[in-house]
Structures are given as C-alpha cells and as structure tokens.
Amino acid sequence: MLKRVSFVILSTVLLAVYESSIGQARSIDTPSVEDAIAAEETYLSQDAAMVDLPCVISRFDNIMRKVGAEEGQDWRLMSAIAFSESRFIENLKSRRGAKGIMQIRPVVARHFKMPVESLDDTETNIRLAGMLLSELDHMLRMPTSTPAADRMSIILASYNAGIGHVLDARRLARSEGANPNSWSDVSRYLKLMSDPVYYQKDVVQNGKFSGSGQTLSYVDEVMHKYHQYCKIATLL
Template sequence: MRHFSIVILLLCLVTGCQQQKDTTPPWATNSSEDLQQFDLSDIEQTGELIAVTMYGPDTYYDYHGHHLGAHYLLCEQLAKHLGVQLRMEVCRDSAEMVARLEADEADIAVYPFNNDSILFGWKVGDNKPELISELKQWSQPDMLDNMKAYEHRLLTQSRVRHRVYAPMMSKGAISRYDQLFKRHSRTCNWDWRLLAAQCYQESTFDSNAQSWAGAKGLMQIMPGTAEHLGLPKDQIFNPEQNIAAATRLLRELEHHLSDVRDRNERQNLVLAAYNGGMNHVRDAMRLAERDKRNPHSWNDVRPYILKLSQREYYQDTLVHYGYMRGQETAEYVDKIRKRYQIYRRSIR
C-alpha cells in the first residue's frame, strides 16, 4: 500500500512538471481580442437593432394593437435604413436606459434626453462610433417634426374607412346582419342588440370597413387577433365569420374579467378592453383600487382610463403598460351604451 502511494506521488510530480492543458472554454476568456465593441457592422450582421425607451405619447405606446409614438416610428425608419429588424424594449426610467447602454445590452436609447445626446435627444453607447457616425449622416433637422405630423394625421383622420349605413334600416330591424347577431351573441351570452350597437360603433355595419392600423370587417378585428381566434385571413371580411370571431373574443375577455361579478359592469369593462386593450384596463383598475374606488365599476374606472394619458399616472409604479389614449376608449363605451339603450327601446 505504501509503495502504491509512492508511485501515485511520483506520477503527480511528473505530470505537474508538464504543461497542463487549458480547459477554459473560448467564450470565457478575458483576452482583449474578445472584448471588441459591438458596433454597426455587428448590428447589420445580426440583423437586429435593439432600442430601449419609456412609455409616453411621443416615445412609445400601444394603440389598438399598433405601436405608435413619433420616436418609435422614427426608430423604425432608422432600422429600415440599416436593413435590420427593430427590437424595442421598455424601461422604467432614464437611469435604467443609460445602464442598459453602458452594459451594452442595447444599441440606442430612444428618448428625448436634454443633454449629451447624438440626435433627437437619443443616446448611443460610447463604444459604437460607427453607429454614431451613421446616425449623424442619416438624420435631418426636420425628421422628428415630420414624424410627429405624420402620426397626428393618422390619429386625427377617420379611424375607419367605411360606408355609413342608417342606424335603423327599417321598422323592427337594426341592420341586415340582425340574424347573425342573434345567432352568434349566444357564444358570449350577450343581448344581440348590444352586439349590434358595438358593431355600429366599429364599422357602421360596413363589412368591408378597414382601419389604417389594419383592423378589418364588421367588428374591426386585427389580423393578429384573427389568427388567435382561428379566423382565416381570406374570411376576415366575411360578415358571419367576422361576427363569430368577435363573439369568441368577447367571451375570452369576459373570462379575463371574471372577477367582476356584476354582469353589466363586466360588459362595460369588456367593451373598454376590446377597444383599448385588456392590459390598459387592468392598469386603470389598479389605480382605481389604490385610490379606494371600486375597480369593478365602470364609473369608477373610467376616470383612470382617461388619466392614463397623463404622465403622473402612466408612469405610476402600478401601471405596467404605460400611456393610453384613454378618451377614445371612454367615449367608445359610452356611445355603445347610449346606442344600446336606443335599440332596446325600439327593437324587440
């Protein structure tokens, strides 16, 4: 046993004198060659520009499933100019954005910083001289103002291109689609007249209606939503298929709001979610609850839907999805409810 131990010791001494093989993986090395900056040529090679920003009316927000904000739209143009895809990530504050840049986790901070910026108030990491040079050559003094004007035209023009039909086609009928409303309203267990009132608000009963954001048909369903609901692209303008898909969505939204026990209040909040997005509605509900209002009451949540367009509210820590053009959503619900009352009194 002792002789065996001596042999092992001698073997260890011999191997210790030999050059040991480096088992460090190549990606873990600290050599200066591997600490090269990730600049424009690398962005073009990976095919992705990573930008960080904050929610806001001028920076980035969701509008009917469509991303808007003049700075975001301008960043899209930059990505197109570079021939890459844009990945936009939202930060809580400007300090987080700067930290992401310094850690090289983002290529550009798309936000109107006041000082020490490259252009439009944007920041780029100091280790990206190629990208900085490209930005300076690409930018024009009036680009941001032109993008703001473009966005304003989008938001102030008629949201939906459609033909306007009379609210009441004849005595005892609301529209040519009444039978479809009656049949498919069972899916979500709604009064078919409420479904008809919503359809009028969406498209004025024009089955070929289409919004600039891409929503289509009687119930203005976005292509991504249609795919989620199993509505084929070639059937999105089909009146029955469009209405049927919309009622499946309403049923799904009702499920997400199942904590709201009162049916009338739940329907109001579902309508708000259909128009403005469930995430924004939940943000407003959290704010209402914080202020000791009833988060399950439309009258108590509605003011916070409106307040989500104010910085002090959309940047609140309780708000997870930022800025919202809440006036449109509030009016959407109110108009549908008003029209529904008319239909209830007039149509049996």
C-alpha cells in the same frame, strides 16, 4: 314593426345628430352617413325583395342573435358595436388593418386560430367579435354582482383600447381605494394614466395611456346605441 326602412341609414343619421348635439368628433376611420347610404343602396339593388321583410336593427340580426346566444353576449350590444365600428358596412378596412363589420384585426383571427382571410366573411367576422368579447369578460374576472352597465362599459373599453390598459386602470383604482368594477372609477383612472404620477406606479404594467378620450367616447357611443336598440328589440 317598421317596414321599408333602412335602419343602417336611419341609425347613422341618428348618431350624426347625437354627435352634433354633444360636439363629439368623428374619428377619421369612422364611415360617414354618405358611406352608409352607398352601402345600403348596393345592398338593396342586390336583393330588392328583402326590403319588404320586417327589420329590427339591421339585416344582420339573425347572425347577431345566433352568435350572441352561442357566446353568451347580448346581440343588441354586438349590433351597437357593429354600428360604431363600421355603420354595418361589411367590406370596410381601416388604415390599421381592422376589417369587416366588427373591425376585427388580423391578430385577433390568429389568436383564435382562424385564417386572416376569414375576416372577409361577415358571419366569421361577427363570430370573432363575440369570441373576443367573451374572452375579455373572462380575463377581466369581474364578480357576478357587477352591474350590467359597468360590466359592459369595462368590456367595451377593453375591446377598444386593449385589455392591458384597462387592467392597469383597475389595478390603480383598487390600490387607491376605488372600485375596480365601477366604470365611473375605471374611466377616471384611464384618464389619469397619461400622467407620469400615475402611469409610473408599480401596479401599472403597460405604461402610459394617451387614448382615454377616444376610448371613453367609444364606450359612450356604443352604450348610447345599445340603449336605443333595447327599446326596439328583445334579447331573445
């Protein structure tokens, strides 16, 4: 177990190296390494004693474990989402109104009958993300036999792009004899949904989708971090 190490900074630097190695562009709203360092310095100055405590992924591990257990979600996947969304910066707000460590939008808070102001509370922010992941999983209705990696990837795509476009891609896959529960097939049809030959088909209910590049990169990034976290942290 490592001590006296900032996993926020370490994880951010690791991903920066990874993105550089594959030529992946960082989104405009994605916090930089400098943002993560500034947030970490603020945190350490507020409670220096915490530095001596064992770290696994982030200082939010206990909340992630708690919410993950209650919502039936892998807390390491939730941590990977938090890293991708905010680099674990609690007070981050995007230009589109998403807030907090999990970058939850006000519409999600209202959907779950939570006050929009509660998005500023980190535990509530994480809890809403867990609730959203569980609801997406339920709405996607994938069979229990679906491989875990495929299930996670399809849920992550829904978390990022909205479930409507993912459902359209799955319907397209099914209509053309592909596997609607395979991320390889679903991602292929997400890319094709910018083509009128595909998005004008009767099975497509949500129209053209032009954001497949960003969504596929997001899924790859989160799954990459998830696999890293599985090597240093146990599920329970």
